[in-house]
Amino acid sequence: xxxxxxxxxxxxxxxxxxxxxxxxxxxxxxxxxxxxxxxxxxxxxxxxxxxxxxxxxxxxxxxxxxxxxxxxxxxxxxxxxxxxxxxxxxxxxxx
Ligand SMILES: [Zn+2]
Numbered sequence: 001x002x003x004x005x006x007x008x009x010x011x012x013x014x015x016x017x018x019x020x021x022x023x024x025x026x027x028x029x030x031x032x033x034x035x036x037x038x039x040x041x042x043x044x045x046x047x048x049x050x051x052x053x054x055x056x057x058x059x060x061x062x063x064x065x066x067x068x069x070x071x072x073x074x075x076x077x078x079x080x081x082x083x084x085x086x087x088x089x090x091x092x093x094x095x
Contacts, residue, residue: 043055
């Protein structure tokens, strides 16, 4: 029965979600994982007279930087497109 299968999959999904929620994620090394975003590169004029507006025209895929890290225990993935400076700390200054 299909409905049995669906129920079984729902149960599996619930268990997997539970695992992910209870996981104290241990992330592996992040990796560069650029994403494609559709962006308009032009505009066209619509209407006439004083009733004129523009609409985006012509779309292309633009690659945006993104990084991904994956939990080595449960497979949970996190994505970010933000960067922060690495704080390198201090060292003795003998001057
Ligand atoms: Zn995890």
